[in-house]
Amino acid sequence: MITSIIPKLPMRNKETTRRFYKNLGFEAFGNDFPGYLMMKNESAEIHFFEFPDLVPDENYGQIYIRSSAVEALYTMCLEGNIEIHPAGSLSRKAWGQKEFSLLDPDKNLLTFGQPSDDK
Template sequence: MKGYIKEIHPVLPVKNVFESLLYYTDKLGFNVAFADDEKNPTYAGITKDGIEIHLQWHDASEWEAGIDRPMLRFVVQHIESLYEEYKLKSVFHNHTSLSEKPWGTKEFAFYDPDMNGLTFYCDL
């Protein structure tokens, strides 16, 4: 029997897992799947529409080194509706827009509070 990869659960580094949980649940509509501690978590998982992302505490000194932050690309349906939903939640940056790209996608992108890049897209 040949093995195959079933899912991926990316782990995003964050400065404060509790605050990140609030951001992803209140602003982006995720649900908390688990947390290693209810009051002061250092590792947690969030879910939305069948995907799962893990959030892991990293010391603030790691942000001083200027290390590139992770970038996630989410394949979505009804991108216009999701764009409007997130627009109302005030998560966008000044240059966030929904646009068609020359590589054949329609997408929008922004950063979470820990500067992890989030791009949402669909094929044209």
């Protein structure tokens, strides 16, 4: 019955959010609704709702994104000067994932992960 789950994260500025996620390989799609943004990368979607009074340092929005090429994505972020979370450098975790994290302009935490080959 359930076909997908799409996270909805807060954003303060639609164009800033669109540019940030475009640099991660996402593209805007669908209708351009006021105060709402839909971004897609292959089959992954993230939606954003406008929250102009959001205080980024008080935002606890976070999502986990599975990747089939987490090392390449990490390299792309570094080469594109996308800031990696201070505690989120690419590493192999005890739970068998290679992961890294970053914060978007509204301090939504994005963690990217892929099963580790060398558990």
